[in-house]
Amino acid sequence: xxxxxQNFMKLFRGSSGSTEAAPAQAAQKLTRRSSGLGELSRAxxxxxxxxxxxxxxxxxxxxRFFTERSHKIYSEDLxxxxxxxxxxxxxxxxxxxxxxxxxxxxxxxxxxxHFDVVLCWNLPDYLDESxxxxxxxxLWSVLKPGGMLLAFFHTKDAGPDSPCxxxxxxxxxxxxxxxIVLKREARRGPTGAVHTAISDGFRLQRVFxxxxxxxxxxxxxxxxxxxxxxxxxxxxxxx
Amino acid sequence: MSAPLSADxxxxxxxxxxxxxxxxxxDLYVDGQVEGSISLKGNSLTVGPNGSVKASxxxxxxxxxxxxxxxxxxxxxxxxxxxAVVTGDISTQRISIEEGAYLxxxxxxxxxxxxxxxx
Numbered sequence: 001x002x003x004x005x006q007n008f009m010k011l012f013r014g015s016s017g018s019t020e021a022a023p024a025q026a027a028q029k030l031t032r033r034s035s036g037l038g039e040l041s042r043a044x045x046x047x048x049x050x051x052x053x054x055x056x057x058x059x060x061x062x063x064r065f066f067t068e069r070s071h072k073i074y075s076e077d078l079x080x081x082x083x084x085x086x087x088x089x090x091x092x093x094x095x096x097x098x099x100x101x102x103x104x105x106x107x108x109x110x111x112x113x114h115f116d117v118v119l120c121w122n123l124p125d126y127l128d129e130s131x132x133x134x135x136x137x138x139l140w141s142v143l144k145p146g147g148m149l150l151a152f153f154h155t156k157d158a159g160p161d162s163p164c165x166x167x168x169x170x171x172x173x174x175x176x177x178x179x180i181v182l183k184r185e186a187r188r189g190p191t192g193a194v195h196t197a198i199s200d201g202f203r204l205q206r207v208f209x210x211x212x213x214x215x216x217x218x219x220x221x222x223x224x225x226x227x228x229x230x231x232x233x234x235x236x237x238x239x
Numbered sequence: 240m241s242a243p244l245s246a247d248x249x250x251x252x253x254x255x256x257x258x259x260x261x262x263x264x265x266d267l268y269v270d271g272q273v274e275g276s277i278s279l280k281g282n283s284l285t286v287g288p289n290g291s292v293k294a295s296x297x298x299x300x301x302x303x304x305x306x307x308x309x310x311x312x313x314x315x316x317x318x319x320x321x322x323a324v325v326t327g328d329i330s331t332q333r334i335s336i337e338e339g340a341y342l343x344x345x346x347x348x349x350x351x352x353x354x355x356x357x358x
Contacts (some may be wrong), residue, residue, distance in 0.1 A: 060336040067348040
């Protein structure tokens with residue numbers, strides 16, 4: 001319990017700004033209590049098989065957690081997918097943006113009202129600005145009415161260098177957080193293309209305030225905030 | 240990295256490109272490119288580190304070290320190694336995924352009773 005508390009305070013603090021993480025640091029997993037997850041767990045404790053969409057990095061732990069409970073899990077790493085070079089385009093003002101239509105033609109392609117639960121994690125904070133609203137719109141459409149989405153948002157106190165984590169569900173309201181490794185080594189993405197952006201790691205793109213978050217999820221039926229001491233707000237929305 | 244040699248192991252080397260339906264009754268190691276479908280109902284498929292498979296796969300076991308795009312039906316188990324990049328739905332009884340593997344798709348774990356019932 002002491003280690004949980006200790007780890008709790010470490011989360012979402014700014015990094016040193018280094019572009020290469022030490023291997024030991026990268027491999028370290030921090031434990032965190034999640035009130036939002038605890039609320040969601042009521043859904044997957046039921047005997048009804050659920051359809052769960054995990055939008056974080058592929059997590060063997062999450063796959064094991066949900067399949068052991070007879071739920072179906074879909075894994076789709078949208079942050080990695082957003083680094084596909086062919087998405088880069090220009091808007092009318094000549095600014096470099098990502099083509100959201102093309103992105104949604106390749107990703108989140110599911111029937112309407114397909115999922116009971118979407119684990120969005122910290123995706124909105126790290127996703128390119130041009131993709132955030134289109135992605136949230138698509139997530140609304142693939143969630144079942146009454147389906148739930150869990151997302152994490154940094155507060156401004158977190159700092160611009162807050163590291164990007166992947167999340168592993170290890171208990172009813174317990175998450176393991178693993179810092180996404182920043183390395184110079186390029187990695188193949190879903191189309192086999194080499195992602196240069198990955199080599200620089202994912203940077204916090206923005207900080208949403210409560211009003212922004214409410215606007216982002218305005219099409220959803222309800223929204224619930226869970227405040228934590230680690231410069232992060234958990235948000236549970238219901239379609 | 241070379242495939243383990245076995246009397247009942249067929250190999251597709253990294254310079255080989257195959258388009259069409261592949262079926263057989265021995266284990267298969269693919270380090271080249273295959274496009275179409277692969278059916279090895281009682282045997283295993285290994286996609287090597289240089290392998291690129293764009294096919295629906297039906298096999299007893301599947302090990303992926305390279306790239307696989309297509310739906311997988313494995314009657315026994317699936318192993319995704321750390322260099323695996325898999326896009327497609329996987330239906331199997333057991334699965335192991337190494338840290339670093341990339342998966343875009345659904346995982347459906349089927350019990351023996353479910354499989355027997357044809358669900």
